[in-house]
Amino acid sequence: MEPEALAKDISSLSLDQTASRHTGRKGRRPNRAYHTLGSASGTPNTTPFLNASVSQDSFQFTPNVPQAPFSPREIQGSPATMAIPGFPQGSPALMPQSQERLNSVAESPAAAWFPQGNSPVQSSSHFVSTQRWEDQMLHLAKTFETSRDSVPPLPTTVYYSLDQGSCDPRLLSLSMYNIPVDEHLRSATKLPLGLTIQPFAVTIPEEPMPLVDQRAEPGPLRCKRCRAYINPGFKFGYDSTAMCNICGVKMRMPSNDFVSQGFDIQGSDTSYKSETQKGSVEFLVPQMYNAIQDQPAIPLHYVFLIDLSLFANENRSSLAVVEGVRSSIEYIAEFQPNCEVAIMAYDSKVRFYNLRSDSETPQEYVITDVNDVFLPFCNGLFVKPRESMSLIDATLDKIVEHISWDKFSHVASVCYGSALEAAKLAIDTVTKGQGGKIICSLNSLPTAGNGNLVLRKDDAARKNLKCDNDLYKKLGNQLLRSYISVDLYVTSSAFVDMATVAYPVEATSGNLKWYQDFNHERDAFTLINDMMQNVANITGYQALLKVRCSTGLNVDQYYCESSDFSDTDPMIPVLTKDTTLDVLLKYDQKLTAGKNISFQVALLYTDIDGNRKVRCMNTSGAISDNIGEVFKFLNQNVALRIMIKDVIQSLGDCNFPEIRKAIDNKVVDILTQYKALVGGSLTSQLVLPEALKTLPSYILAFEKSELMMPNNQSTRGNARIYDLFKYKNMNSAQLHYKLYPQIVPLHVLLGEEDLSFYDANEKMLQVRPDSLDALSVRSGHQHLTNGGCYLIFQGETVYLWLNENTNRMLLQDLLQVDQEAPISQISLFGGSLPEVGTEVNQKALDVVRNWGHITNKSYLPVVLLRPNVDQHYAQVMNQLFCEDRSIHRIESLDNYLVAMHRRIQEKLKDDDYTKVQTNTHTVEQDGNLLQKFVQF
Numbered sequence: 001m002e003p004e005a006l007a008k009d010i011s012s013l014s015l016d017q018t019a020s021r022h023t024g025r026k027g028r029r030p031n032r033a034y035h036t037l038g039s040a041s042g043t044p045n046t047t048p049f050l051n052a053s054v055s056q057d058s059f060q061f062t063p064n065v066p067q068a069p070f071s072p073r074e075i076q077g078s079p080a081t082m083a084i085p086g087f088p089q090g091s092p093a094l095m096p097q098s099q100e101r102l103n104s105v106a107e108s109p110a111a112a113w114f115p116q117g118n119s120p121v122q123s124s125s126h127f128v129s130t131q132r133w134e135d136q137m138l139h140l141a142k143t144f145e146t147s148r149d150s151v152p153p154l155p156t157t158v159y160y161s162l163d164q165g166s167c168d169p170r171l172l173s174l175s176m177y178n179i180p181v182d183e184h185l186r187s188a189t190k191l192p193l194g195l196t197i198q199p200f201a202v203t204i205p206e207e208p209m210p211l212v213d214q215r216a217e218p219g220p221l222r223c224k225r226c227r228a229y230i231n232p233g234f235k236f237g238y239d240s241t242a243m244c245n246i247c248g249v250k251m252r253m254p255s256n257d258f259v260s261q262g263f264d265i266q267g268s269d270t271s272y273k274s275e276t277q278k279g280s281v282e283f284l285v286p287q288m289y290n291a292i293q294d295q296p297a298i299p300l301h302y303v304f305l306i307d308l309s310l311f312a313n314e315n316r317s318s319l320a321v322v323e324g325v326r327s328s329i330e331y332i333a334e335f336q337p338n339c340e341v342a343i344m345a346y347d348s349k350v351r352f353y354n355l356r357s358d359s360e361t362p363q364e365y366v367i368t369d370v371n372d373v374f375l376p377f378c379n380g381l382f383v384k385p386r387e388s389m390s391l392i393d394a395t396l397d398k399i400v401e402h403i404s405w406d407k408f409s410h411v412a413s414v415c416y417g418s419a420l421e422a423a424k425l426a427i428d429t430v431t432k433g434q435g436g437k438i439i440c441s442l443n444s445l446p447t448a449g450n451g452n453l454v455l456r457k458d459d460a461a462r463k464n465l466k467c468d469n470d471l472y473k474k475l476g477n478q479l480l481r482s483y484i485s486v487d488l489y490v491t492s493s494a495f496v497d498m499a500t501v502a503y504p505v506e507a508t509s510g511n512l513k514w515y516q517d518f519n520h521e522r523d524a525f526t527l528i529n530d531m532m533q534n535v536a537n538i539t540g541y542q543a544l545l546k547v548r549c550s551t552g553l554n555v556d557q558y559y560c561e562s563s564d565f566s567d568t569d570p571m572i573p574v575l576t577k578d579t580t581l582d583v584l585l586k587y588d589q590k591l592t593a594g595k596n597i598s599f600q601v602a603l604l605y606t607d608i609d610g611n612r613k614v615r616c617m618n619t620s621g622a623i624s625d626n627i628g629e630v631f632k633f634l635n636q637n638v639a640l641r642i643m644i645k646d647v648i649q650s651l652g653d654c655n656f657p658e659i660r661k662a663i664d665n666k667v668v669d670i671l672t673q674y675k676a677l678v679g680g681s682l683t684s685q686l687v688l689p690e691a692l693k694t695l696p697s698y699i700l701a702f703e704k705s706e707l708m709m710p711n712n713q714s715t716r717g718n719a720r721i722y723d724l725f726k727y728k729n730m731n732s733a734q735l736h737y738k739l740y741p742q743i744v745p746l747h748v749l750l751g752e753e754d755l756s757f758y759d760a761n762e763k764m765l766q767v768r769p770d771s772l773d774a775l776s777v778r779s780g781h782q783h784l785t786n787g788g789c790y791l792i793f794q795g796e797t798v799y800l801w802l803n804e805n806t807n808r809m810l811l812q813d814l815l816q817v818d819q820e821a822p823i824s825q826i827s828l829f830g831g832s833l834p835e836v837g838t839e840v841n842q843k844a845l846d847v848v849r850n851w852g853h854i855t856n857k858s859y860l861p862v863v864l865l866r867p868n869v870d871q872h873y874a875q876v877m878n879q880l881f882c883e884d885r886s887i888h889r890i891e892s893l894d895n896y897l898v899a900m901h902r903r904i905q906e907k908l909k910d911d912d913y914t915k916v917q918t919n920t921h922t923v924e925q926d927g928n929l930l931q932k933f934v935q936f
């Protein structure tokens, strides 16, 4: 078939999106339009009606063929709470607020879209921009009920959830909720079976997890055999036994627990109430669970370690870092009052500061022999900030004085490796090995002391992205074993060998931030906020994580440096709200179709105040031998995350064109399997599984990322390594915005409700169905209107795009700028939108707030993006417009889909796919059974 004809086929995939959408509440008075939109918006509106026989599962809101009754979950051991589907009125956990919300489903703007039968709630569009709004609309008035709903909303959707015995999917989610009965069926999907854990994700409604005090020995009730923790899947017998849902072994309950055990779930006076009803609980645990036996757990200790070398002082990044340290310590004094802090600095020497509260003036101790660091003193090294605040301020002032005035003493070389060793020694000594957090800045390649990286000319072009320096490798591992985590703020545009110097950060699950071309005026505010935000995000430390699954499945690998990408349980020195971990599972044996399978994640950790806890999260899936049902209940987010992690692990010698080919083969395989085995092998159209509609868009965006750039200039340059680090560490929402930025036009005709908050808690942003097309802007140049005005978000920064034709009245309403002033003179004070009080300004502020909420950031910098004005314009636009053909000639999304389609057709014609026989579970053409991405 000709490409043009194929392209036509693909364009016909989009539904006539206007037809079904005039169902919501009628918009009231529309707001002022700042631009009359012609057809220039580029949103698809020319599509013919989709032939319903083509793909029932594809691109339809309401699969109209009712399926056999199927419940992906059941509440084990609690038979009665779900009498009325969707309205668990008997549930004791239901809050009045949620009840109200459930009752208001009928009034939802998207009420007409709710699917019938057993299908997951999903939007219809295969355009990321439209899918996001649709998914949000679907969840405005619908609470996610964890015992009834299985596949979670998109990571970019804000939703309320109700824990009914499975945990909130933001904490723990599976890639497949209908789990293939065996490895043969799994391999026929070509998709990974795994899970994503974000143990401290912020859930809505925001309530603390139930806390159960089990500090008395022996601690929480656990399975005698597999050591799983008590959970709603445990089955209690009247003969004082309990059966474990993980290993299936029955055990006798401790005798004193029998009388009050929790088989009456609805009762009010049972012990084990939270544990047997809630999918997630926290236990306070006895001393035998401590990180170091016979030592009480203690509050977190911080070391702030500041680069005071010549170049850090010249670009004034050291000044910004000092202010970041000050703000962070003020935050700790107020919100983490039990924690202790130390301040250190380094250039070619290491400097310690005594913060003892009874001392009146700042005292500095300088260690000159940096090859063999020692602690000059212990008393006063760490202090509670509240007790020493004035001395801390005086010390930081003294450092500022040194940066600003002592210029003759500044030196260019930095002993970064030795400084880290010194900070580690300080924490090890004072906490007796209990661990802590090092927050460090670095502005140049280390050239003094231990870990001196003499710059070789070809360093940036070496063909691997790994740390191959023994000192940093050893240091990273030692820090990990000591429960010490490193955050690193890099402020240099010059090559610093980030793959090496940031290895201790990666090994210890810390944060890496890079400010390219650090400019004090532009970046100081962001850096200070980043530092404070990262401190505020910390939730605990000394963590060990363990995943348990019902018999038949097991952990294949944790995607985590600390477990060396094996099945070894990972250590996480310091936990944050963003800590996210992906896990690949494997089959030990064939499962039994029709049964449920349970998953439990247990996280043992110390909270920042020094309380030892176990955070326990449970979920489940149903076992299926029907590949169609498996494809229907997929969670694209987890599958995408694991696919990307697999690529990262196999970068090898950085042959990026070859790696891209392997990724494309993988996508073709998945889509071929679906088309051949599930839907639409008779049609000539491209058929995407409903649950994976936007997978090609995200995968293509990944192929165009900084990490995957062709390596003709530099393999190990700062930009590539920083990008790699993000893929390893970002939470799901950030990852999605990073891959495919969201673009919100402000110049279009908006109703009062559009881009305003739907709920009283101001979490969910709404749009009217009528506005959906205008607000869904695809990430491509041709979809941008000349003279428009857009907010663009890529996960960390919000860009405000405008050009010389942008309506001046809009800019006045939005930013309160003079109508006559040229656009080059517009600036944003403090990297934020001003609060002007006009409607469009309020909407823009709400959009930014909403993005901050979704990505768990209290502050998002807003940066202007103007053609011919802003220096970074071209570079940023290239990264933002992921649907366009890239400067390195990687295809546009439309052409990519055409190429995919052609290859799928060829494979089908050649009978080149893995076949399954339903019900007998044999795979005729075996293929490669290994799940690992590269070996598919």
Ligand SMILES: [Zn+2]
Pocket: 223, 224, 225, 226, 227, 228, 244, 245, 246, 247, 248, 249
């Ligand atoms: Zn067990």
